[in-house]
Amino acid sequence: MADLDLIDRKIITELMRDATQPVAAIADRVGLSQTPCWKRIQRLQETGIITARVAMVDPRRIGLGLTVFVGIEAANHSAEWRESFARAVDAMPEVMDVYRMAGEMDYLLRVAIADMSRFDAFYRRLTDAVLIKNVTSHFAMEHIKARTVYPIDTVSR
DSSP: OOOOOHHHHHHHHHHHHOTTSOHHHHHHHHTOOHHHHHHHHHHHHHTTSSOOOOOOOOGGGGTOOEEEEEEEEESOOOHHHHHHHHHHHHTOTTEEEEEEOSSSOSEEEEEEESOHHHHHHHHHHHHHHSOEEEEEEEEOSOOOOOOOSOOGGGSOO
């Protein structure tokens, strides 16, 4: 873990909660003046701790109301297959997250898509793009909790 002091942790927490806040407001909340706060934010970006500042969007309100978790069992575990798979999922904008897993499945995808017919088309594109041993899809019925603020205070220093 990066060497973060209490002020850095407070700044990160404020930005995770609302990255549109002016630096002056963040500085006030963390007990700094504006310039040192801005310098810390810059350092957090330069070191890759802060990777982006984005707007969170309700997928249903933009027509992407179906969330599907897709488990992939690789056809083989060669570097060539992994690279081909990575290229394929990177080219598919519906794929929001890709995790390499331990356990029964090799990869887990989170897919945001409009409806079942579009998911079927996505499934066909995915299975045409790369040889897959097994695909298992799980359809989310309800989104109960989502967090964008990591529990940074629970990390031991």
